[in-house]
Structure formats: C-alpha cells, structure tokens
Amino acid sequence: MPRVKAAQAGRQGPGKRRLAENFAPGEVITDMAKKEWKLGAPVGQGGFGCIYLADMNSSKSVGSDAPCVVKVEPSDNGPLFTELKFYQRAAKPEQIQKWIRTHKLKYLGVPKYWGSGLHDKNGKSYRFMIMDRFGSDLQKIYEANARRFSRKTVLQLSLRILDILEYIHEHEYVHGDIKASNLLLSYKNPDQVYLVDYGLAYRYCPEGIHKEYKEDPKRCHDGTIEFTSIDAHKGVAPSRRGDLEILGYCMIQWLSGHLPWEDNLKDPNYVRDSKIRYRENIADLMDRCFPERNKPDEIAKYMETVKLLDYAEKPLYQNLRDILLQGLRAIGSKDDGKLDLSLVENGGLRTKSITKRKKGIEESTKSSVEDMDCSSTQTEEATKTRSKARKRVQK
Numbered sequence: 408m409p410r411v412k413a414a415q416a417g418r419q420g421p422g423k424r425r426l427a428e429n430f431a432p433g434e435v436i437t438d439m440a441k442k443e444w445k446l447g448a449p450v451g452q453g454g455f456g457c458i459y460l461a462d463m464n465s466s467k468s469v470g471s472d473a474p475c476v477v478k479v480e481p482s483d484n485g486p487l488f489t490e491l492k493f494y495q496r497a498a499k500p501e502q503i504q505k506w507i508r509t510h511k512l513k514y515l516g517v518p519k520y521w522g523s524g525l526h527d528k529n530g531k532s533y534r535f536m537i538m539d540r541f542g543s544d545l546q547k548i549y550e551a552n553a554r555r556f557s558r559k560t561v562l563q564l565s566l567r568i569l570d571i572l573e574y575i576h577e578h579e580y581v582h583g584d585i586k587a588s589n590l591l592l593s594y595k596n597p598d599q600v601y602l603v604d605y606g607l608a609y610r611y612c613p614e615g616i617h618k619e620y621k622e623d624p625k626r627c628h629d630g631t632i633e634f635t636s637i638d639a640h641k642g643v644a645p646s647r648r649g650d651l652e653i654l655g656y657c658m659i660q661w662l663s664g665h666l667p668w669e670d671n672l673k674d675p676n677y678v679r680d681s682k683i684r685y686r687e688n689i690a691d692l693m694d695r696c697f698p699e700r701n702k703p704d705e706i707a708k709y710m711e712t713v714k715l716l717d718y719a720e721k722p723l724y725q726n727l728r729d730i731l732l733q734g735l736r737a738i739g740s741k742d743d744g745k746l747d748l749s750l751v752e753n754g755g756l757r758t759k760s761i762t763k764r765k766k767g768i769e770e771s772t773k774s775s776v777e778d779m780d781c782s783s784t785q786t787e788e789a790t791k792t793r794s795k796a797r798k799r800v801q802k
Contacts, residue, residue, distance in 0.1 A: 438522030456480030494520035497578035541591035583645035628675040640679035648716040705734025
C-alpha cells in the first residue's frame with residue numbers, strides 16, 4: 408500500500424538517503440516524452456530532494472516568472488515515486504481539462520502533471536517531475552490573519568476542495584492529509600486554491616474494487632493528528648468519508664480558530680476519543696467551538712451528513728455543496744469564486760487592522776517564493792509524527 412511504503416522509506420536513517428546535488432541554472436533535462444526542460448533558480452529543498460523553477464527549453468534563461476517547477480530527487484529514494492504514480496494516473500492536463508469541461512467548472516485545484524523522467528549527472532541517477540508552479544500556502548496566510556478566516560472564505564474554500572475531492576475520488580485516490588499547509592494559491596490568480604502533496608495519497612479503489620474496512624494497530628493515527636479521521640486513528644486505510652471528515656475539521660478550525668482537542672495533541676488516543684465523542688454529539692462540538700449565537704449551521708449539517716456515510720459508500724458531493732451554498736445564502740452571499748483572505752467576520756474577534764493583516768499576507772506570499780516544499784519533506788515529517796504516535800500507543 409502506498410502509504411505504508413512511503414512510511415517505511417521515511418523511517419530509514421538519514422545515512423541511507425541521498426540528497427540531490429545542486430543543479431546549476433540552465434541545466435537541461437529530457438522527460439520520457441523527449442521534451443526538453445530548462446532549470447532555473449532553486450526555490451525549495453527538503454530531506455529528499457530539491458525544487459527548481461522550470462520552463463520549456465529555449466535560448467532564454469529561466470526567469471522568476473517561470474510557469475512550472477521541477478521536483479528532483481535521487482532515483483533510489485521513494486516519496487517522489489509514490490507521488491508520481493498519482494500524477495501519472497490522475498493529473499494529466501487532458502484529464503483535468505476534460506473534467507472541468509464536463510462538470511462546467513471554472514477551474515479544478517489539482518496540480519497538472521507535465522512530464523517526468525530520469526536524469527544522469529556525474530554518474531548519478533535522479534528522478535524528476537515537472538508540475539505547475541504555485542504561490543503562498545494557506546497556513547501562512549491563516550497565521551498572518553490572526554488564525555481566522557471569514558465565514559464566506561471558509562465556505563468558498565470548502566466548495567473548491569469538494570470539487571477537488573470528487574475528482575481525485577473518482578480517479579480511485581484519496582488524499583488523507585487535507586490541511587492549510589497543503590493548500591496553495593495559484594501563482595497568478597489568488598482566488599484559485601490547489602490541493603498538493605500526494606506523496607501519501609492512497610489508492611482506495613484499485614480497478615474499481617474498494618479496500619475492505621480493516622483496523623490495523625500498526626497504522627493507528629496516520630495523517631496530521633488534529634485533522635485526521637476517526638478511521639485513521641483506528642488504523643483503517645483512508646477512504647472518501649475520511650477525506651470529507653478531515654475537511655469538516657479544517658472548516659471548524661479556520662472559522663473558530665481552534666479545535667477542542669488541540670490542547671493535548673501529544674496524546675493521540677485522547678484526540679481520537681474526543682473526535683468520537685463529538686461525532687456522537689455534533690451540536691456539542693458546535694457549542695464548544697462557536698459559543699456565540701451566530702453558529703455556522705451549515706457546518707453542523709455537513710458534519711451530520713458525513714457522519715452517516717459508510718466506509719465504502721460513495722458520497723453525494725452535490726448534496727454537500729448544496730449545504731455549503733445554503734450557508735453562503737444565510738450570510739447574504741453567493742458562490743462568486745472570490746477568496747477574501749484578509750478579512751475576519753465571524754464572531755466578535757478583535758484583530759489587527761486590515762492594513763496590517765494585508766501587509767502580513769503580502770510578506771508571507773513574497774517570502775514563500777514558491778511555498779511548494781518538497782512533498783518528501785512533508786512525508787518525512789508526517790512519518791516522524793506517526794512513528795512517535797505509534798510508540799506512545801505501544802507503551
């Protein structure tokens with residue numbers, strides 16, 4: 408299973424992993440389709456490899472406005488290989504464009520796969536993948552915005568994420584780690600958001616056959632502890648309902664600023680038991696997170712709907728979108744595709760001035776340059792978190 412293999416790769420000692428050496432700007436690589444790409448400046452580096460700006464090969468050097476990036480890692484490492492399988496199966500440009508056209512979407516927040524291959528340098532082999540370039544991640548903006556997003560922004564984000572989840576689910580994959588740091592803004596359009604990091608994506612339904620529900624103590628608490636699903640806490644392989652549950656927790660945190668179990672994330676069993684308790688009483692969860700009168704009823708209704716899904720059941724995505732659209736109407740708004748990431752409207756939160764918040768967001772975006780850290784780095788961090796959690800459970 409991809410997640411297990413990725414985790415095993417991450418548990419190898421640092422000495423067993425080779426880092427990609429630095430490639431000079433102007434280096435030309437050739438993908439499997441014989442298309443040539445030219446590398447620009449490095450924009451990210453992790454424990455497994457590097458990310459460079461990239462463009463199609465020409466006589467010009469790759470500028471700061473390059474439309475693509477290339478991820479490079481030594482070919483005997485694993486995380487990029489796992490992610491590459493997802494992109495090759497589900498993220499070809501023609502696949503995404505066909506989905507956008509048939510579902511009448513303005514865009515789909517799945518990064519496009521433009522090519523991949525192997526590149527030899529100084530007697531060493533490197534695996535690479537070309538993909539879209541992005542801007543800042545939502546976590547940086549969330550932190551700069553006093554850890555709150557407006558209700559309209561949360562609902563708009565969630566509608567676009569539901570579009571993404573429906574697409575990847577229909578292509579036999581679940582993401583399993585939806586969170587603000589894995590959501591990146593388009594490099595050119597700040598109203599578009601993309602879900603990245605498929606290094607731990609799980610093929611839940613290979614060849615149309617859904618994996619069976621099976622609790623595995625060795626896999627307990629997979630994912631990011633505060634957001635991961637109850638199934639994942641029990642060691643069950645990721646599923647569609649798990650992705651939707653994770654999105655529900657993200658919505659609550661983005662809107663309220665916290666989740667009830669965040670005070671004790673070091674105890675994964677406590678987090679699991681808290682989620683189970685609140686799933687049985689979602690009204691209590693809403694009261695805890697939104698003590699003011701103006702509660703987001705649409706989020707409660709969303710959580711109630713997801714709660715009723717069976718493990719292998721196909722969600723009715725449009726029903727979930729309709730629930731969120733009702734929430735927009737309740738606040739006198741509509742799905743206009745705009746992401747206002749600088750204003751906080753929910754509750755009586757006292758925040759910094761709008762000017763300061765906007766400045767913080769701009770600085771965050773500038774400092775990110777690319778903000779698409781190697782997915783292998785995130786895989787490594789997730790693996791360490793899971794290993795620690797498992798050790799605590801075994802004790």
